[in-house]
Amino acid sequence: MTIFRVAIALAFAAGGATHVAAADDVQKTAAIFGARPDIETLALSPDGSKVAYLKPDLQGQGSAIYVRGVEEGAKPVFVEKASGAPDRLTRCDWVANDRLICEIYGVVRAARGLVPFTRLFAINIDGSNFKMLSTQQNTYSQYAALGGGRVIDWLPDEDGNVLMLRTYVPDAHLGSRAGSEKKGVAVDLVNTRTLEIKTFERPDEDAASYITDGRGAIRIKSRWVTRGDGLDLGRTAYFYRLAGTRPWLPLSEYNRVTQEGFRPIVVDHDRNLAYGFQKTDGRIALYTMALDGSMKTELVGARPDVDVDRTIRIGRRERVVGFSYATDIRSAVYTDPDFKKLANSLGKALAQTPILRIVDSSVDESKLLIYAGADNDPGAYYLFDRTAKTLKPLTNLRDALLSVPLAHVKPITYPASDGTMVPAYLTLPPGKESAKGLPAVVLPHGGPSARDEWGFDWLSQFFAARGYAVLQPNFRGSDGYGDAWFRDKGFKAWKVAIGDVDDAGKWLVTQGIADPAKLAIVGWSYGGYAALQSGVAAPGLFKAVVAIAPVTDLGVLRNSMDDFTVSALNRDFIGQGPHVREGSPAQNADRIKAPVLMFHGTTDFNVAYFQSETMAAALKAAHARYELVTFPGLDHYLDDSKARADMLAKIDAFLHSSMGF
Helix, strand or coil, X not given: CCHHHHHHHHHHHHXXXXXXXXXXXXXXXXXXXXXXXXXXXEEECCCCCEEEEEEECCCCCCEXXXXXECCCXXXXXXXXXXXXXXXXXXXXXXXXXXXXXXXXXEEEEECCEEEEEEEEEEEECCCCCCEECCCCCCHHHHHHCCCCCEEEECCCCCCCEXXXXXXXXXXXXXXXXXXXXXXXXXXXXXXXXXXXXXXXXXXXXXXXXXXXXXXXXXXXXXXXXXXXXXXXXXXEEEEECCCCCCCCEEEEEEECCCCCXXXXXXXXXXXXXXXXXXXXXXXXXXXXXXXCCCCCEEXXXXXXXXXXXXXXXXXXXXXXXXXXXXXXXXXXXXXXXXXXXXXXXXXXXXXXXXXXXXXXXXXXXXXXXXXXXXXXXXXXXXXXXXXXXXXXXXXXXXXXXXXXXXXXXXXEEEECCCCCEXXXXXXXXXXXXXXXXXXXXXXXXXXXXXXXXXXXXXXXXXXXXXXXEEEEECCECECCCCHHHHCCCCCCCHHHHHXXXXXXXXXXXXXXXXXXXXXEEEEECHHHHHHHHHHHHXXXXXXXXXXXXXXXXXXXXXXCCCCCXXXXXXHHHHCCCXXXXXXXXXXXXXXXXXXXXXXXXXXXXXXXXXXXXXXXXXXXXXXXXXXXXXXXXXXXXXXXXXXHHHHHHHHHHHHHHHHCC
């Protein structure tokens, strides 16, 4: 912990807080770890004098927008709130020193099932002058335009104006009114104060998105490559403009399935080039490509072991100053000399919280919003003044955990059954770093095209606080380790991925860390699938199975996107053949010997609630011990503090009863 956080922790303890773990109160422990963070997003005003943030409700998915000054003792001022049913605030950004643009997200039921949507609105920081920015011509077109657009250029030199990507849908209900014949993706110059709209780039039916140079010039256009019937082929074609011209020229083609080709992500105005990702030796690397007609490419950063998967951008114009990659721990490489020196200085000042991230900056880049955290520290935000060379704390993410000892996370590798070394993260209970024979949880991540990283994780920390050893495997099928690790391992080659997950449990036992009679598996989304399928593939290895929002039937998943243009891609991702039935827990429920506990929200668009209902019916038919806990109105992420607390308490009770301790 930093001095700032230690001081707060001592003050908190002096105020009469009790030690959660010592009290052995599972309900209180579950409530503290299950709570949404005190602050969900933080953004710095253009002049660096204020921050805007979202504060979650104690119950439900709602949250409120607040603004406060960066000076010590500044009081938060309420701006607006969203109920979370279904409109949920996701983030707010500054469009001027007195005005915000915020996004809402939700999932609603329509005639053909669940429909997700986003909308953008602008509002003054005193709560006045609310303007809806998303294209909403009338009730009919609202349902067609599920994405409410996004800002592609914040135009920091203009007061309250932005360039906004907006989708226009032809609407016969508008008759001959203006806008009724517009169709496709357009870029509009939007005055967020008056809602005056000027067409900046006319609607284009072939366009998917645009990239500007951060100074109001559109330089790159993307287009999805489709079949004659409109089905997405999984490729994106990119085009560019020479500086100061209008015609589009071919730039590159990117395969979103194989990740081959150059994928531009940001344009550097001063250097007249695009930064983008492209594979080298089977792993993603960062390149630049000249936009002067030469198409010259240069390698910026690559690794022989993992993907280089993020750029580090500064300011309202998103100037690229470096990149990052994750091996055991995420590392940042700064290509800008000034920021390299700055990062080294911040690293020394915040040595106890080595996860450092520049979250935002003032327009002139003199004031920086910094996040710092660690494996055993949820983190805090700081303001760094580059001119005054001062670093001052702003707020913690989770005050309730300041008095709770948190566990360290150790990167390890373990051998799979074929000898492949699998990277993973081991978390042991605080104070029991050398203990043996512990109750243990294998915690596979979601995705499968994702990976766990070193840092604070509320779910694994809850289990550690309750005395469990936790192992999070980055099984084959995980993202970030290159083609050979990822390709087809999630579902088509599920035996490899699930085999790695099972071997994680076996390793805990052979190392003496886990008591084999007290070994459980818990997973969310694909991790929930992995938990159930491990029960099928290795009956008896895990003595309790917990699956949150799990996939349970690959055949159902394969058909789940048939109403969308990506249906062919989804079908190919799952594949066809014997592995579909063999890899479906709901089709093999009679093989599962351990008791099963499942959780699922009824408005889950990512994984349909029907998947858990199907599994429950199969377990019932197999006369297995199971329970399905339903969260009405919640989606895939169960982003509700009370719901998560209830879930954690139920899991803890279930593990104790299932494993007899």
